[in-house]
Amino acid sequence: MxxxxxxxxxxxxxxxxxxxxxxxxxxxxxxxxxxxxxxxxxxxxxxxxxxxxxxxxxxxxGAPATPSPAPAATEPQPTTALSVNLPIIGPASGTQSSAVTFIKKQLTSTSEYVNDVDLIMSYYWKYAPTVGVDPFLAASQCIFETDALQSQWAARPRRNPAGLGVRQEGGLSFDTWEASVQAHIAQLLAFALRDDEANDAQRAMMQRNPRHARIEANLRGSAKTIGALSNRWTNDAEYGTKLVNRMQMIRGG
Structure with a gap:
């Protein structure tokens, strides 16, 4: 009604x-x-x-009302080896259902996101494959950065999925998770590709990151693998290894 x-x-x-x-x-x-x-x-x-x-x-x-979408079905787990050499641009190295399951196990019943996990994670599989980004890698980074949607930066009204701009501009905030996920994917793209290496769809996605123009030139195209995110996404020299470890935990259930 x-x-x-x-x-x-x-x-x-x-x-x-x-x-x-x-x-x-x-x-x-x-x-x-x-x-x-x-x-x-x-x-x-x-x-x-x-x-x-x-x-x-x-x-x-004029069609009859449709029910809310069901949670993601359990898919076969990819056999892609998870390592610091895994490329950012590539097929899904894990499943949406494993990301959803991992987060739901971490959240308390009073979490503000207890009813939104399926929707938030679905955005990674909706947008990342359209520009070649591994959606499981991106979703896992969100889980890693936000402590499974429990951090202050992930909380409303910020909805910041991966520390976007936290070190540089004091952090970005987004009106919706759909917008924040696209900005996250955009920043991964910018780290993985220079403009001359990107196609039209990838360049268009990069523009969905409000801080795209402020990404330092030396960072553009400098991180084509998970390991290369170390000392780039953050100042942590072990960042890539820690992210891979979290991906293994998520994929293992």
């Missing part, structure tokens, strides 16, 4: 941007004011926008 009503408003106004905003809050920000009775973390901005978009598509097509 609510979704269909908002879809009607979308038809009239031409936008879903019909939500109140308190600082960087979104359509679910009312819970900041009404905690005693609001369903709170169960109705997140990402979840609500997804429902509205599905209702909008149904409204346009």
């Amino acid at each position: 609510v979704g269909h009503t908002v879809a009607v408003l979308k038809e009239r106004l031409g936008t879903f941007e019909i939500a109140h905003r308190r600082m960087s809050g979104g359509v679910s920000g009312h819970r900041d004011y009404n905690k005693p009775t609001c369903p709170g973390n169960a109705i997140t901005n990402e979840y609500y926008i997804g429902v509205l978009q599905r209702e909008w598509q149904r409204f346009k097509s």
